[in-house]
């Protein structure tokens with residue numbers, strides 16, 4: 001049947017494949033044999049999943065995006081650990097039964113030792129991306145496949161897993177391997193951001209419009225300037241690999257004192273700066289430093305070795321410059337908001353749970369931080385948990401922690417869990433509406449009993465936390481539908497604060513001025529003001545990404561307008577115009593029917609996705625919303641066809 005399949009003996013077989021075949025033969029495998037199709041035992045697999053939970057957390061959203069791009073091509077996306085065991089699979093319904101016949105499914109190992117030459121096993125063995133086409137597979141049973149795989153590296157440059165697209169060899173493209181490589185870069189960037197959450201983080205590129213894209217360089221430093229890690233693009237731009245970079249400091253790489261960078265980071269709305277790379281190239285950079293007061297998250301343990309988390313977590317919350325933090329900073333003249341902030345101020349320190357409602361980017365997290373900052377708990381930790389971004393299978397251990405030996409043979413140490421990390425401080429549960437029902441019951445118990453019981457142990461740990469929750473969902477509707485517990489709802493909504501969307505706010509000019517001022521004098525020399533015509537455009541804009549989107553638009557516009565007297569239409573980035581289209585049909589904000597608003601918002605999302613070829617990250621960036629928000633939009637859409 002499959003006469004078009006190239007054979008392993010064909011002369012064009014690349015060197016990597018030839019060597020892989022030699023290794024497969026040396027493992028004692030025969031091409032005609034049927035492979036071992038058995039998965040590892042269920043208990044062992046849970047341990048494997050647990051060991052790789054950080055990898056899964058960061059790779060699953062990327063897998064979804066990747067799958068969105070290959071959907072309908074008789075293919076599937078696979079995530080494996082460093083040993084080639086499949087952790088997670090997403091695939092086309094009509095392809096999965098065929099994949100199942102050769103055990104392309106979670107729990108099964110695809111190392112070269114067990115399956116001979118194959119994209120997963122060979123990419124992991126060589127530490128390089130590759131495509132294995134049809135008859136290039138060692139086992140004949142796998143000749144109907146073409147697989148493209150790239151290893152995933154942790155920020156120390158160690159292989160921790162692999163991402164793969166496998167499918168019917170007749171519908172595969174040579175370009176898939178490039179797609180997989182880019183997806184791996186996204187996973188690696190997420191990991192770097194997460195692992196060094198408490199470090200000084202820098203994102204940079206010679207062209208401002210590449211910030212926030214896959215091309216941006218990322219680097220992390222300790223607060224005293226020691227180099228910690230950089231992503232692939234960062235290493236490329238700096239002209240050095242990780243081993244060479246280890247000998248450097250922030251100032252030896254970027255020619256600026258770390259003290260000056262930290263002073264820049266302390267500003268409430270941090271703008272861009274211009275730095276110089278060792279080769280003399282100037283880059284536009286965004287810096288961030290959010291020291292964590294809680295304990296470190298348990299992180300991926302590649303090959304059983306815990307990662308070295310940098311010490312960037314002072315025990316006491318750092319002082320903030322007066323006037324630039326806390327609730328006062330948020331008062332910018334909008335009456336609706338002022339009323340909400342006044343109510344918040346009245347219950348500060350009174351142990352009243354606060355529920356913040358608002359669309360994406362309206363400043364919910366900023367308000368939660370301000371509440372913590374102004375409360376008597378200020379010296380304690382502020383721990384933010386985004387319930388929507390943690391896979392359902394991991395949320396329990398993430399929140400409640402687990403004891404030594406809760407997962408036999410996995411991690412020797414237990415994990416304290418995010419709730420206990422917030423002891424003495426504030427626990428911010430973002431997207432609380434996305435918390436699974438079973439977890440809602442556990443959370444309620446914690447809040448009532450003021451103690452948490454980590455998984456796998458009988459011990460109760462006392463916790464004293466102030467709880468602030470946020471959601472963009474309608475929890476009352478969810479309660480009526482039975483997807484949100486009534487008892488938890490009433491426990492959480494001591495004080496309900498609604499943050500207005502930007503299009504309803506009357507203080508837009510003040511915010512614009514503040515955001516521009518925050519960028520002023522930081523190297524990029526933005527224009528001092530916005531032309532009246534542009535302000536009018538801003539006033540009419542739907543701002544689906546709210547303040548986050550406005551900040552992004554201003555950051556780019558200010559850089560493009562360098563030297564001009566004011567920011568004009570011509571300086572507004574494309575992303576602004578992308579989400580501008582629905583504006584003319586926008587009904588008056590106050591009178592707008594929710595359904596119409598949802599549609600306008602949905603159109604903006606669809607357009608951004610189409611414009612960015614379905615790439616969720618890029619679309620999110622363009623809209624100024626989080627990726628979760630775009631995923632939610634996609635999930636809410638009826639299936640096509």
Ligand SMILES: Nc1ncnc2c1ncn2[C@@H]1O[C@H](COP(=O)(O)OP(=O)(O)OP(=O)(O)O)[C@@H](O)[C@H]1O
Nearest residue numbers: 269330359360361362363364365366367547548626
């Ligand atoms: N009043 C403000 N002044 C200046 N910048 C603000 C203000 N409010 C929010 N921002 C900025 O807007 C961005 C989004 O804010 P934040 O993350 O708090 O929103 P959010 O509602 O929690 O978003 P999401 O629901 O997507 O998590 C941040 O960069 C924040 O600094």
